[in-house]
Amino acid sequence: MDRLIRLSIVFVASVVLAASLNLFLLPHEILTGGVSGIAMILGLMTPVNTGIWIIILNIxxxxxxxxxxxxxxxxxxxxSVLVTSVALLYIPVMELTGDVLLSSVFGGVIAGIAIGLIVRFHSSTGGFDVVGLFLTMKKDIPLGGLVFAMNSTVVFISGFIFSWELAMYTMASIYITGLVVDRIHTRHVKLSLMVVTNKGEEVKKELLDNLYRGITVVDGEGAYSEAQLKVLYTVINRYELALVRPLIRNIDPNAFVSINETMEVMGNFRRDDPSNKTAHSKKNAA
Incomplete structure (x- = not known):
């Protein structure tokens, strides 16, 4: 059921992405970034549809x-790539507004929402998204900013082929898309989690059973009550916070929980997707 929900969201987001291209960007020759942008250039310059080029370049x-x-x-x-490509074939290239700036803004926002949801639910639109996700596994870099940097090449290409005015609209659209993606895809954001509880063993076991994270446990004492407590400390990403909250609340509703955004993590911190169980084993978090 969980996989079906993920694929359903990816399906809808992929169709929305295709709609943003054909209804806002392509009618004004405003491009998206990366492989999709190159496919759009080839689609505008050749009789082959943009959707076909997306498949060929993504292989x-x-x-x-x-x-x-x-x-x-x-x-x-x-x-996702197949759904987007098929949707591009059936959604007509139609100009909803003659205002190029309005089209670049709305096209960038809608594309950013669609790409952010696709990436958040363990998929991608192919192209530079795949390269960007691979690099974010190695470094804590915002995906939208990284992809924007790589997509800058498309802006220069479009400037030489079409016009520098359209290239600037393209840059604005890509930048807006990157900002929106980073608002939705927040896996790069790291959070320091500290839990003070008198049910330390139960909380520790539940967290270890549901998270691929190491946990540091320290003995503590209440300054006023003089009660013996356990202090659990770990670092998680923002996506995992939604899982951690109910786990702690169910075991110890009175636990003191502190959550702070962490600027940087050094050492043995797993950055890949915890839902991708084929990419790691549980011992990596020991």
Whole structure:
């Protein structure tokens, strides 16, 4: 059921992404970034549809991602790319507004929402998204900003082929898309979690059973009550916070919990997707 919900969200988001291209960006020759942007250039310059070019250009990148990011992730990505490509074939290229700036803003926002949801639910739109996700596994870099930097090449290409005015609209659209993606895809954000509880063993066991994280346990004492307590400390990503809250609340509703955003994490911290169980084993979190 969980996988069906994920694929349903990815399906809807992929159709919305195609709609943002054909209804806002392509009519004004405003491009998206990366492989999709290159596909749009080829689609505008050749009789071959943009959707077909997206499939052709994504093949080598998806093969690389299969080896580095896991089979489930790439299978989901292939699904997203195929849905987007088919939707591009059936959604007409139609100008909803003659205002180029308005189209670039709305197209960028809608594309950002769609891409953010696709990535959040363990998939991608292929192309530079795959490369960006692989790099964010190594460094705590916002995905939207990283993809924006890589997509800048498309802006220069579009400037030489079409016009520099359209290139600037493209830059604005890509930048807006990156900002929106980073508001939705927040896995790079790390949180320090500290739990003070008199049910330390139960909380520790529940967290270890549900998180692929190491936990430091320290003996504590209440300054006023002089009660013997356990202090549990770990670092999680923002997605895992939604899982941690109910776990702690169910075991000890009176536990003192402190959550702070962490600027940087050094040492043995797993950055890959915890839902991708084929990419790691539980012993990595010991």
């Amino acid at each position: 080598p990148i998806l093969i690389l991602g299969w080896m580095k990011l896991g089979k489930v992730f790439i299978a989901n990505s292939v699904f």
